[in-house]
Amino acid sequence: MTIAHESFEWIRSETIDSLKLTVVEYRHRVTGAQHFHFDAPENPENVFLVALRTVPTDSTGVAHILEHTALCGSEKYPVRDPFFMMIRRSLNTFMNAFTSSDWTAYPFASQNRKDFANLLDVYLDAVFFANLDPLDFAQEGHRLEFAEPGNPDSPLMFKGVVYNEMKGAMSSPSSILWQSLTRYLFPTTTYHHNSGGDPECIVDLSYTDLVAFYRTHYHPTNAVFMTYGNIPASEHQQIFQERVLHRFEKLDEIITVPAEKRYHAPVRVEESYPLSDDAMEGKTHIVLGWLIGSGVDLETSLRAELLADVLLDNSGSPLLHALETSDLGSSPSPLCGLEDSHREMVFACGLEGSDPEHAAAVEQLIYDVLRDVAENGVAPELVEAVLHQIELGQREISGDSYPYGLQLILGTMGQAVHRGDVAGALNIDRVLVKLRQEAQSPDFIPSLVRQFLLDNPHMVRLTLKPDTGFGERRDAAETHRLNAIKTQLTAEQKTELIELAAQLSARQERKLDPETLPKVGLEDVPATLPVFHGETLAGTIPATRYSAGTNGLVYAQLIVDLPQLDDELLNLLPYYSVLLTELGIGARDYREAQVWQSRVCGGIHAHTNVRGAIDDVQSIKGHFIIGTKALARNCQPMTELMVEMFQHVRFDELDHIHEVISQLKASQMQSVTGSGHTLAMLAASSGMSPVAALSHRLRGLAGIRHTKIIEQKLENNDALAAFAAGLAEIHRRIQAAPRQILLIGEDEILQSATPQVCSLWENSGLQQAPYQPFALSAVRQTSRQGWLTNTQVNFCAKAYPTVPVDHPDAPVLSVLGGFLRNGYLHRAIREQGGAYGGGANQDSDVAAFRFYSYRDPRMEETLADFDQSVQWLLQEQHEWRHVEEAILGVIGNMDKPGSPAGEAKKAFHNQLLGRTPEQRQRYRERVLSVTLDDLQRVASTYLQPEAASMAVVSRVENGEKLRKLGLETTTLV
DSSP states (O other): OOOTTTTEEEEEEEGGGGGGGEEEEEEEEOOOEEEEEEEEEEETEEEEEEEEEOOOOOSSSSSHHHHHTTTTTTSOOOOOOOOHHHHHOOOEEOOOOOOOEEEEEEEESSHHHHHHHHHHHHHHHHHHHHHHOOHHHHTOOOEEEESSSTTSSEEEEEEEEOOOOOHHOOOOOOOOHHHHHHHHHHHSSSSGSOTOHHHHTTOOOOOOHHHHHHHHHSSSEEHHHHEEEOOOOOHHHHHHHHHTTGGGGOOSSOOOOOOOOOSSSOEEEEEEEEOOOOTTOOOOOEEEEEEEEESHHHHHHHHHHHHHHHHHHTTSSHHHHHHHOOOOOOETTTOOOOOOSSEEEEEEEEEEEEEEGGHHHHHHHHHHHHHHHHHHOOHHHHHHHHHHHHHHHHHHHOOOSSSSHHHHHHHHHHHHHOOOHHHHHHHOOHHHHHHHHHHSTTHHHHHIIIIIIITTTOEEEEEEEETTTHHHHHHHHHHHHHHHHHOOOOOOHHHHHHHHHHHHHHHHSOOOOGGGGGOOOOSSSSHHHHHOOOOOEOOOSSSEEEEOTTTTTTEEEEEOOOOOHHHHHHHHHHHHHHHHTTOTTTTBBBBHHHHHHHHSSSSEEEEEEEETTTTEEEEEEEEEEEEEEHHHGGGGHHHHHHHHHHBBBOEEEEEHHHHHHHHHHHHHHHTTTHHHHHHHHHHHTTTTTHHHHHHHHHHSSSHHHHHHHHHHTTTTHHHHHHHHHHHHEEEEEEEEOEEEEEEEOOOHHHHHHHHHHHHHHSSSOOOOOOBBOOOOOOOOOOOOOOOOOOESSSSSEEEEOOTTTTTTTHHHHHHHHHHHIIIIIIIIIIIIOOOEEEEEEEEEETTTTEEEEEEEOOOSSHHHHHHHHHHHHHHHHHHHHHHHHHHHHHHOOOOOOOOOOOHHHHHHHHHHHHOHHHHHHHHHHHHHHHHHHHHHHHHHHHOOGOOEEEEEEEEEEGGHHHHHHTTEEEEOO
């Protein structure tokens, strides 16, 4: 038992051998605050999270806006922006805050004990003793402001960071689809509302409402503390007690989400979403959603997960297959699957790319499949494949996107906030054993279909259809509302609005004194990077293996030197990467092949990696990579599958090829409003190097547009056959190219796995042939691009040609990005401009320095701010601490740990592409030695106005504005 601090009582402990940790639950004796500690003695990356149960009763976004304003200054740290300032004064591996549908969480992670203590102190004060300044509410939430500051005769506008963030979020049809579905599935509980905030409702939230919500919800009685790592629980608890808990008594009110009232018959509704394209055919979403039971009960939750995956996991699943092959729509809905984070779970399925008149037929199709499964069951191997995937997911140590400990914590949030079994959510082995036994009954899956779906009247059929007048009416309503407000303003009220804008501007311009905030300095930075060494084995096919703590999994990659491809084949390369692992193999069709994958491995994935040389981005090298993972017992079956796929993948399943491309098009189009800043940066830098041009062409906005064109062409059978022939030709060339193997696992696994894997590949009969390595022509040009799509906000980017990663100026430019973001761009673009985010960075892989903004209400002003930030650097006086903070940011990103397998993969591919440990250490030392003079020198050298390229993603109605900026516009809708 882990010892508790005297202010806490121990409740229970549970050791989870498969995850190498112990989950311990405590309760604060006075307030009742819960503390779950994930004791992981071997992991130095410690994680903290505090979650509050936030249960909004409207769509004003009160919980979301409170999340923002709580981080704008507190009792102990009354500076205006402690959260973003601590990002700069920290070696954190993660810092953020989240608003979910019924909880708000404040997490961070760090490998440095001093840094962890600093961040913990700031976070605790921010959450429980927030200042909630009205000016911060005006900045982060919403405010009224005249378009011309100081001129009451100019138009009135709504402004605010969350207001613009949610305008961007609600530009996505999939977001509108989900919010519309939950509004009907949950008629009476908190999930009925948009917890992030509906822009039309956000402006109804008052500052008084915000403060009232804070006082009732941000209290330890309503809090869950969660920690992970090697710091003892008692140390955390002592700090919780001393900094926060001793000042509170227990609340009488228990905040919870009640069970939803059930419908006695299905509900069928129609809603609309804005579309800026007159061609509305094939643009409708039709989705069925069921409320299917408690997400807190582990057995119910795992049964629901099993059923959802049996029905929808892959093309071999009966419901997904029916949706993929239906001519009622272009592809399965992005909502297909199980949502189990709510108190009650939602199962959804349907089609996108349909038409409103098909709604009844889509419903009939889905129910026909469900009735067939209820009557005839499914193949036992499909159930076994899904159970295998659940086991594999339980054992895998991830952590390449979020810290591993944070992923574990977030995976249990539903249990924690709804007072369920947190340890049980991680230690599912007992429930899994019971589930395996139950699943042996032929009637088990049919009984779940009947229980959760067929006999469940709480079903909503939502038809979300396009409306080309929607956006215009929405904008007109906002204008009318603002005009109505303006006509009723008294002279005094107009003066108050002008004074509010002036006060906010003055507050934003005020220089911040960070000295009240704790910090780490360069003296706390490790001098060297950790180095991961692999062992290379000679053979017919070279192999490299890395020993890593993978918890009984083995990871394998086949790395092929990318062959030369002409333009026509090069355009097909991203589709080949997607389709290679989606098609049939030998005598097996694609459905059988998908089940085969699920039974023996964690799926197979393929991608292309093309990089410039460390000293010359015009000189490139490319590889094609096929990767997978499996439980150690499945190492040989996994390799047999990979070899068989590489030998005998089928490109004759033409209908399925078309189906996959249709799904890819839908996915790519959905990504634009979520990743618009990344896509804009790819476009802006596309003239900087061959790799930059290729990235924009294959996976950027140009690639998305090409996918849309290709998908339409594939309606023609001859074009489809030619497309498949091109894929087969790429595969033939890749089969003939030089290749090597990468294996990652624990020592004892590798000893037996290595000869198995190498022998299967060497005896595959695949012979290398004459080979011409991949090459691209040199690229160095400027571009000015405007991309038009369905969005209420903008994404702006500027790019300048710079230098490759091994040039002495590359580390300086990387520090420059953080310096400009911290010192100028954050204030100008986010605080003053109202965008959700903005910044700058150096991409040494393509030798480009890029500025960007995200979910931005402005265009011309933001582009001007990019330029002005450079003048600010060159003309103003700057303190050394600002340089140090930017250096810390670069080092923090370099030192951010991934999963054990992820670190091994990164080390191998860095070595393969010339990013040796020596080169990376040289880069690190140069980062640590950057001076202010260096920053000013590289800015003067590289950020010349005549060298700039530009890209903006905006709404269709802004086409003329973009053209006036000198941008060549392309419509993506």
